Amino acid sequence: MILDAMKNVRDVMVVLYLMLIWKTVEGFKGYGWKASTGNEGAAYCLSWRLAVEANNVRAWRTVPTQCLRHVETYMVGGQYERDLELIMGQVSSFADEIVLSDDGLDAWIFDIDDTCISNLEYYKRKRYGCDPYDPMGFRAWALVAGCPAIPPVLGMFNKLVYQGFKVFLLTGRDEDTLGYSTIYNLHSQGFVGYERVILRRAENKGQCASDYKSGVRKKLVEEGYRLWGNVGDQWSDLQGDFSGNRTFKLPNPMYFVP
Amino acid sequence: MILDAMKNVRDVMVVLYLMLIWKTVEGFKGYGWKASTGNEGAAYCLSWRLAVEANNVRAWRTVPTQCLRHVETYMVGGQYERDLELIMGQVSSFADEIVLSDDGLDAWIFDIDDTCISNLEYYKRKRYGCDPYDPMGFRAWALVAGCPAIPPVLGMFNKLVYQGFKVFLLTGRDEDTLGYSTIYNLHSQGFVGYERVILRRAENKGQCASDYKSGVRKKLVEEGYRLWGNVGDQWSDLQGDFSGNRTFKLPNPMYFVP
Numbered sequence: 001m002i003l004d005a006m007k008n009v010r011d012v013m014v015v016l017y018l019m020l021i022w023k024t025v026e027g028f029k030g031y032g033w034k035a036s037t038g039n040e041g042a043a044y045c046l047s048w049r050l051a052v053e054a055n056n057v058r059a060w061r062t063v064p065t066q067c068l069r070h071v072e073t074y075m076v077g078g079q080y081e082r083d084l085e086l087i088m089g090q091v092s093s094f095a096d097e098i099v100l101s102d103d104g105l106d107a108w109i110f111d112i113d114d115t116c117i118s119n120l121e122y123y124k125r126k127r128y129g130c131d132p133y134d135p136m137g138f139r140a141w142a143l144v145a146g147c148p149a150i151p152p153v154l155g156m157f158n159k160l161v162y163q164g165f166k167v168f169l170l171t172g173r174d175e176d177t178l179g180y181s182t183i184y185n186l187h188s189q190g191f192v193g194y195e196r197v198i199l200r201r202a203e204n205k206g207q208c209a210s211d212y213k214s215g216v217r218k219k220l221v222e223e224g225y226r227l228w229g230n231v232g233d234q235w236s237d238l239q240g241d242f243s244g245n246r247t248f249k250l251p252n253p254m255y256f257v258p
Numbered sequence: 259m260i261l262d263a264m265k266n267v268r269d270v271m272v273v274l275y276l277m278l279i280w281k282t283v284e285g286f287k288g289y290g291w292k293a294s295t296g297n298e299g300a301a302y303c304l305s306w307r308l309a310v311e312a313n314n315v316r317a318w319r320t321v322p323t324q325c326l327r328h329v330e331t332y333m334v335g336g337q338y339e340r341d342l343e344l345i346m347g348q349v350s351s352f353a354d355e356i357v358l359s360d361d362g363l364d365a366w367i368f369d370i371d372d373t374c375i376s377n378l379e380y381y382k383r384k385r386y387g388c389d390p391y392d393p394m395g396f397r398a399w400a401l402v403a404g405c406p407a408i409p410p411v412l413g414m415f416n417k418l419v420y421q422g423f424k425v426f427l428l429t430g431r432d433e434d435t436l437g438y439s440t441i442y443n444l445h446s447q448g449f450v451g452y453e454r455v456i457l458r459r460a461e462n463k464g465q466c467a468s469d470y471k472s473g474v475r476k477k478l479v480e481e482g483y484r485l486w487g488n489v490g491d492q493w494s495d496l497q498g499d500f501s502g503n504r505t506f507k508l509p510n511p512m513y514f515v516p
Binding site: 043044046047048050051053054055056057058078079082083085086087090247248251 | 301302311341343345505
């Protein structure tokens with residue numbers, strides 16, 4: 001009788017112990033919140049890319065290797081262009097609401113690389129950003145002046161110039177080494193009618209993009225310009241001081257500029 | 259002979275005219291840049307959601323009706339949770355790099371709605387945000403105090419409290435009408451150990467979220483707090499003055515708070 005009771009107690013203990021283990025295992029499945037969805041790799045790359053675009057993942061040096069195909073599909077499969085077109089639609093709506101003054105000081109800022117003109121062909125050879133940044137390789141590419149225009153951005157650029165905005169093209173590219181080829185590249189791709197192309201000068205060497213571009217924008221504001229819009233593919237184009245009344249972040253899952 | 263020649267000219271004209279129409283039709287296909295990808299609706303909703311998360315689409319009142327299924331799949335199909343988990347991983351890495359001082363002034367800010375606790379069940383009844391904002395309906399829901407915790411955020415909240423950060427929960431909810439139910443809801447879901455819950459007071463009525471929250475953060479900085487991180491599902495949680503050393507934008511494709 002006593003032995004039977006002890007055996008029952010032992011059985012109950014074993015069951016409780018197994019339940020405890022089971023509970024612990026369950027708890028590890030994604031915080032015990034949601035079962036796995038199956039396609040883990042694609043889901044991770046979607047999360048990673050969204051986090052990059054929302055500025056949650058910062059200072060990343062390369063695209064995670066497991067996301068090479070995801071980024072390739074995004075960039076060449078049509079979605080990148082669609083994303084750009086939707087954003088340009090927003091730029092257009094915003095611009096249409098602005099009543100321009102007749103002092104010629106209503107301004108707009110565009111970044112150049114992967115905003116006006118595309119480095120996609122170059123980055124294809126760098127595994128869409130899975131390879132680390134190669135400053136010499138990029139300079140050689142930029143010197144060729146063969147970056148194609150990004151059509152929806154060129155369309156918007158032309159519209160803003162036509163509407164009477166003074167458009168500034170502001171780039172971190174070095175003026176001494178890349179000034180001529182950059183301007184030649186822009187002109188050959190149809191970027192004409194802008195107010196100024198502003199490149200990085202000797203005094204800006206070593207500045208991070210955000211500080212350098214903030215400094216340039218500050219000078220433009222001191223010249224009297226009203227910076228209505230600011231369009232770039234990097235958060236460092238859009239953050240810092242005098243960032244513009246409204247900023248537009250173009251997608252770029254291939255590289256990060258601090 | 260002359261009649262034959264005239265007939266030939268007419269034929270050539272007809273062909274040229276047809277070619278011209280064809281060219282025009284082609285030109286309308288996505289700026290003549292890229293052929294259509296087929297699944298236009300899904301592609302549009304992907305673009306729309308990315309643009310919302312990157313703060314390119316602003317002041318939107320409702321989810322586009324055509325994106326109801328897209329947003330539903332995103333919210334309940336597992337990707338929303340994965341996105342949150344990746345972002346919390348970034349919060350965690352950032353927090354681990356910080357050397358806390360012993361003055362007890364290292365602080366972190368979390369928004370409440372759809373940051374700490376979820377309104378997803380409510381928004382399911384509002385067609386995931388395809389229905390317009392219903393202030394009375396939302397208040398009735400919030401009074402029930404039944405919002406579940408968002409597990410990855412609760413986990414991160416606990417980690418930060420454990421690490422010694424002073425965590426402030428900052429919400430646009432009205433203190434008089436929703437103060438009690440909000441705090442009860444937070445406690446019942448495991449949000450304990452925070453420094454303060456800060457709700458909207460009479461003097462903040464009518465302020466937009468960005469101004470109200472900037473004002474609160476300014477006061478915290480004046481009290482001596484160092485605002486290391488700021489986590490919210492709305493850009494209005496994260497923009498304005500004293501936004502924190504680093505901000506983290508959680509996804510929310512269901513509504514926009516100006």
